[in-house]
Amino acid sequence: xxxxxxxxxxxxxxxxxxxxxxxxxxxxxxxxxxxxxxxxxxxxxxxxxxxxxxxxxxxxxxxxxxxxxxxxxxxxxxxxxxxxxxxxxxxxxxxxxxxxxxxxxxxxxxxxxxxxxxxxxxxxxxxxxxxxxxxxxxxxxxxxxxxxxxxxxxxxxxxxxxxxxxxxxxxxxxxxxxxxxxxxxxxxxxxxxxxxxxxxxxxxxxxxxxxxxxxxxxxxxxxxxxxxxxxxxxxxxxxxxxxxxxxxxxxxxxxxxxxxxxxxxxxxxxxxxxxxxxxxxxxxxxxxxxxxxxxxxxxxxxxxxxxxxxxxxxxxxxxxxxxxxxxxxxxxxxxxxxxxxxxxxxxxxxxxxxxxxxxxxxxxxxxxxxxxxxxxxxxxxxxxxxxxxxxxxxxxxxxxxxxxxxxxxxxxxxxxxxxxxxxxxxxxxxxxxxx
Ligand code: HEM
Numbered sequence: 001x002x003x004x005x006x007x008x009x010x011x012x013x014x015x016x017x018x019x020x021x022x023x024x025x026x027x028x029x030x031x032x033x034x035x036x037x038x039x040x041x042x043x044x045x046x047x048x049x050x051x052x053x054x055x056x057x058x059x060x061x062x063x064x065x066x067x068x069x070x071x072x073x074x075x076x077x078x079x080x081x082x083x084x085x086x087x088x089x090x091x092x093x094x095x096x097x098x099x100x101x102x103x104x105x106x107x108x109x110x111x112x113x114x115x116x117x118x119x120x121x122x123x124x125x126x127x128x129x130x131x132x133x134x135x136x137x138x139x140x141x142x143x144x145x146x147x148x149x150x151x152x153x154x155x156x157x158x159x160x161x162x163x164x165x166x167x168x169x170x171x172x173x174x175x176x177x178x179x180x181x182x183x184x185x186x187x188x189x190x191x192x193x194x195x196x197x198x199x200x201x202x203x204x205x206x207x208x209x210x211x212x213x214x215x216x217x218x219x220x221x222x223x224x225x226x227x228x229x230x231x232x233x234x235x236x237x238x239x240x241x242x243x244x245x246x247x248x249x250x251x252x253x254x255x256x257x258x259x260x261x262x263x264x265x266x267x268x269x270x271x272x273x274x275x276x277x278x279x280x281x282x283x284x285x286x287x288x289x290x291x292x293x294x295x296x297x298x299x300x301x302x303x304x305x306x307x308x309x310x311x312x313x314x315x316x317x318x319x320x321x322x323x324x325x326x327x328x329x330x331x332x333x334x335x336x337x338x339x340x341x342x343x344x345x346x347x348x349x350x351x352x353x354x355x356x357x358x359x360x361x362x363x364x365x366x367x368x369x370x371x372x373x374x375x376x377x378x379x380x381x382x383x384x385x386x387x388x389x390x391x392x393x394x395x396x397x398x399x400x401x402x403x404x405x406x407x408x409x410x411x412x413x414x415x416x417x418x419x420x421x422x423x424x425x426x427x428x429x430x431x432x433x434x435x
Contacts, residue, residue, distance in 0.1 A: 002329035005041060006040070007037075008033045008036060009036070016028075016029035016030075019031065019032050024413055034054055034342050039055045039058055040058065050337045052338075053337065053339065054338075054343055054346065055342075055343055056370035060378075061325050063338070063370070063377040063380070063381075064379075070317035071091050071318040072095070074335065076185065077089075078175050079176040082196070083247075084240045085236075086240040086241055098241065099383065102228075102241065105222060105224040105227060106224075106384050111289055112288065112289040113222075115286065115390070117152050118148050118391055119286045119398060122398045123398065125144045126398065131430070134429050135430055136426060137261040141258050142166070142254040144257075145250040145391070146166075148253075149246060150246070152387075154245075156206050156210075168196070171196075207238050214230065228241055249388075251419050252419055253311075254419075254421075255422075257396070260302060260392065260396060261428060262407065263304070265405060270356070273358075274400055275400045278295075281397060281401060287397070289390070299361070299389070303372070304358040307345075308344070308345070310341055312420075313341040313416070313420045315337065315340065318334075318335060320332060323336070340374065340376075343370075343371060344373060349367075375388075401433075404430075405429070406431075407427070412424075412425075
């Protein structure tokens with residue numbers, strides 16, 4: 001006889017509340033629920049009752065075996081309101097067709113051609129750092145990743161718009177972040193419409209400009225914007241994909257890089273190894289993709305930062321039918337969440353799960369499939385996973401090649417925005433290296 005998914009006991013809920021208040025972030029409460037209730041538990045808040053699924057078996061169920069009965073689109077979520085018909089919030093054929101169109105510009109073979117734009121964008125931002133200044137890596141990385149995303153995938157230069165549109169980007173990210181709307185759907189969301197109008201004006205403008213440039217041309221564009229226009233999509237549908245990429249493609253990389261700097265700032269030995277790899281690259285020359293790929297320890301550092309602080313710390317779905325997982329039944333209409341954060345810190349699958357140890361991603365320790373899930377998994381895994389990893393390696397390498405860094409504020413906690421961010425930021429003193 002199948003059972004309903006258990007809810008944590010009142011005692012566990014009290015301990016979760018205490019843990020959350022001590023750590024000042026809700027992930028601490030999830031840790032308590034997981035330890036006390038097991039790999040499936042249901043949270044019972046007024047208006048918000050998701051089932052949390054944890055561990056490789058649960059992840060495989062959500063991402064592969066049960067995926068046909070799980071919808072990505074939940075009409076009640078602000079992300080659907082924002083992205084409308086973006087690939088991230090579509091299901092079925094409509095999703096698959098969009099993904100097929102967008103895949104080629106994010107394919108591994110395209111990455112070699114993006115290195116120069118990635119290097120140039122990084123150079124542009126870090127060249128403004130004054131020797132000895134304190135910079136917030138959360139802010140600086142956002143500038144870099146916005147420039148990289150737009151130059152590579154839209155073939156436009158976002159630099160002239162960076163200052164004007166930086167705040168509207170942040171406002172829209174806030175709009176889709178967890179908040180009171182989860183408990184009370186009618187909560188007023190002020191200020192966001194104006195910011196969205198500013199982004200929309202920009203996106204529709206670059207679509208129109210590119211349409212004009214492509215009219216009568218027989219050149220087949222390889223960038224995503226050009227591909228979407230040539231495929232015959234209308235302006236609204238293209239806008240939805242561009243906004244999806246703009247948000248999903250830079251906010252995640254920003255969080256990843258900011259956490260990487262934080263972790264390296266608190267782990268001097270690992271930092272020295274990343275520095276050594278960066279400084280072995282030829283100064284003043286843009287490394288090619290092979291050299292970037294060969295930054296082995298830097299790659300492990302990125303994977304370990306993604307394990308401890310996954311920018312997307314959960315995947316949310318809506319059960320379209322009654323689901324049967326292990327001994328449990330999950331009724332249709334339930335919000336089902338697979339927790340990347342808890343799975344990647346699961347004591348059954350990771351030694352010293354809370355310890356930062358990049359070496360674990362070397363060949364010596366075998367990892368159970370679906371225990372590392374930072375890019376999701378199955379047919380709808382992250383479309384930009386390869387892009388994001390090359391970008392992160394390249395940015396770290398360039399920064400460490402040119403600067404010595406010192407963390408000036410060590411008290412940082414994870415904040416659940418649209419991504420899991422280091423809060424209140426990652427403030428570092430930057431000293432230019434003279435070689
Ligand atoms: C580097 C850090 C990144 C991380 C950690 C990350 C993480 C993820 C995760 C976990 C998912 C699956 C979510 C789920 O199962 O609910 C996902 C999907 C997605 N990501 Fe990423 N991502 C990153 C970078 C990027 C980049 C650079 C882009 C675009 C340029 C991108 C675009 C997307 C899109 C469009 C989807 C939805 C794919 C689909 O539904 O078919 N991501 N990402």
